[in-house]
Amino acid sequence: MRSRLAMILAVVLALVAIAGASYRLKAATPPPPSPPAHASLAPSVASYLGAFEPGAPPGYGPIADFAQAAGRQPNLIGYYSGWAEPFDTSFAGMLRTHGIIPFVQIDPTDAVISGIADGTYDSYLRSYADSVRTFRTNVVIGFGHEMNAPWYLWGYKHVPPATFVAAWRHIVTLFRDQGAGNVTWLWTVQADQAGTGPVELWWPGSHYVDWVGIDGYYTQPSDNFNSVFAKTIDQIRNFTDNKKPVLLSETAVGPDVNAVVKIHDLFTGMTGYKTLGLVWFDVAQHGSLIHQDWRLEDSQLAKIAFALAARNDLAVTLPSG
16 A cells, blocks of 8 residues: 555656646747848839938937928938947837838947857857848848948958958858848948958848948039039949849038039939938938038028929939838
8 A cells, every 4th residue: 555655656656746747948048030031122213311310319309300301201210329328219210100210330330250150159149140030021121331441440440351251241141040031131331432442342142132331422513413413323233233122321511612503413323323212311420521400490591492403303203111
């Protein structure tokens, strides 16, 4: 009798132990990731109207003010994200409710570029990629913009082009491995930097880039589309065999360069060169030729010229994300 009770007790204890182990295993197992996200943007000519606006993120008010000044609702809103900052899911969600695509320039302000390439920051990048994947819909992402210019620590004279290229490829590969297939990768250069060498030195390769961005400004009266953008566009189309769409990813016309004429010239060049569109840098800067007050709403003539050009030169229906 005692042996039978002992046997029953042993069986019960074994079952309890198995159940406990199973519970601990389930508790220690992380929930499965969300399924891969897939989304892409149409490379349609003159179909994207964007802006960079102080105060956005976090708010929508500055974007509404720009839309009123421009006479059209933008469908692309850009902002700069410092290294180690997470993807701003809340702001991206707000943009989505207005039919606007988030455009994020991730800048490696406090990172070692070779460390990005060798995986030092993979934990951060995976977290960012997971947030983007969970967002599901379109996001435009750039990394280390204007790397062919000398003013950022991740670019010319600070980092060898090959190191930058390795970091770019590593980031894109990691995001794709994490299932963030809803990213349009925008490789962004500064327009025509004399003396810094060909922009092709910084090119990661067609497999790692969806769109090419070019940043350029009308800073003085002699500037026009040909002098600001054309040479760089021609270079890029040559080494990409004209297979990568080009976006004027950061641009504006200075307050003292005859805004009516130059804004018209900007939009005419945008359509004539068959670019995707433009992103207006609607920011007040001061102190030098390259730092001016670029705000559209600060000039009545500029507003009128911009609204007229946006109405005539952009696609009738702007695609949303």
